[in-house]
Amino acid sequence: MLEQAIKNLTVKALFDLYQAEIDIQQVKIEATNPDFKGDFTILTFPFLRFSKKTPEETANELGHYIQTHLQDCDSYNVVKGFLNIEISKQYWLNLFSNFSEETKPVVSEKVMVEYSSPNTNKPLHLGHIRNNLLGYSVAEILKASGKDVLKINLVNDRGIHICKSMLAWQKFGNGETPQSSGMKGDHLVGKYYVEFDKQYKSEIHALVNQGLEKEQAEKQAPLMLQAQEMLRKWESGDEEIVNLWKTMNAWVYEGFNQTYQALGVDFDHYYYESNTYLLGKDIVEEGLQKNVFYKREDGSVWIDLTSDGLDEKLVLRSDGTSVYMTQDIGTAILKYQDYQCAKSLYVVGNEQDYHFKVLFLILKKMGFEWANGCFHLSYGMVDLPSGKMKSREGTVVDADDLIQEMIATAQAKTQELGKTDGMSEDEKQLLYQTLGLGALKFYMLKVDPQKRMLFNPEESIDFQGDTGPFVQYVFARINSMLKVADSKELVAKSNVSNITQSEINLIKTLFDFNDQVNKSAANYSPAIMAHYALELAKAFNRVYNEVSFLREKDTDLRIFRMQLAQKTAQTIQTTLAMLGIQCPDRM
């Protein structure tokens, strides 16, 4: 590419002018700041020690050298130590007309992305939405950058929390089912989870009134004892309990699948904790022999990580049962045995930073080479304007409700604008969904995953400015334009020379696509693609408001612009697809 050519030339120039031999890595070149004239900017400060001249003189000498040796360089200007190289319009035009379909990158390594990983005792909420959108999007971005991606969902389908909703249903449910109540399965089960909590609290309250300490009351409340008993029965394979568990989990899966479908996320493989929770114990034995772990007098097994700046961590209880960490060690090994992925991402909230730090460290100490490929893709919590989401205070934003609300808002806004003449009812419904979800997904993905984000309901349903529908609008507008255009125009050769600066900017932005994909893949950040989509949409809108497309009289120019518009629409579509966002044909 041209950037590389300029770098090479700079190295050569430094040798010819100052007899300096430098590595190409040392040449710093960047896109020229829009406030200045030029296309590429070379920073000359690092070269001053070779030239022994002022920054201005050095830049001028270098600029002159590049202008005479680089055909596409029209001229140059110098501001302080910054050398701005101006490239001919013809170069950008040639670049555009020789735009070949990007060759798909060769599929290199296998990457596993684990995300969603829900508990089967309550429905999904806003926090899960961020997780799901992030996981899906990162997977799509990695695919686009040439990885062989496997999407994994590790379902947390067992444990005391699951028993709580089972127990409450058994005691207070009167045989209620999703069919009999008309409730979505995950919501129904969630209802009993809440019911458990309510009843449990009143039991504790009663015990405290009888004079018990609060801690004692929490341990002795009958419901808690029963839930623990249920867990023991489950683990010993008690038929009745296992059947109840299967029934209620099936309800939840039915509900989750609907939500996943509405969100447009999918998985290549599911792991269930009920199948994996016993894994990892053998490894603990192995670790004991390797002296990675040590046993205490009571029989519990620990790892001492104090020399790594961490604490001591339990890996096996004194009664020989496994803890969270034990399971995760086992599951990590299982995952690697199953797929041998070079990289393995865990999309999990940042409240588990410490857990994963410890997990990966243990795996490394155990001598698993592949542990170096494990990465915790940690994301920040989602806050509401009222503060943190708290399930107990009823301030949780339910995923299904939110999706419905977004679609309803899209419908209201669309009807307000009244552009749906001639659309069938099905088409309209599809459009509302596309727009509503586009707004939601874009809103959540445009912020850096690592950062904690604020979910402002009013802003999230805004369809103007830096939003999903803003970008979708550009696509729809181009699409309806291209429908009118002659299909021959889209493949014809054109010969233009006089194009505007904003058209050049658009071409440059289009060419930035691959870099952005790679950057976004390297950083596991959909936010980079979201901002690229905005930049591209804005670049096009500027051109659109400045020049004519369909009404352009000059045939060559018209052909050029049609193709420019088409390329823009295609790039927007692939970019949004990486965010899991669809493009409507019209809106």
Place this chain on the structure above:
RNA sequence: GGUCUCGUAGCUCAGUUGGAUAGAGCAACAGAUUUCUAAUCUGUGGGUCAGGGGUUCGAAUCCCUUCGGGAUCACCA
């Protein structure tokens, strides 16, 4: 208390690998359509980049420190 993390315009966010006068959107105000979709575009105002120190030609970015928010440090998952 230890560890990790964040702090940029009134609000929500960009600005990763040190570079020019710190940028968008929302909100406020002023404009643009006899025209291909105005869910658009153009402009104005708004900043001690939390405070202080250091590193250097140059710091929002790197280092130290103070302050402030959050997370985590369970024989829960």
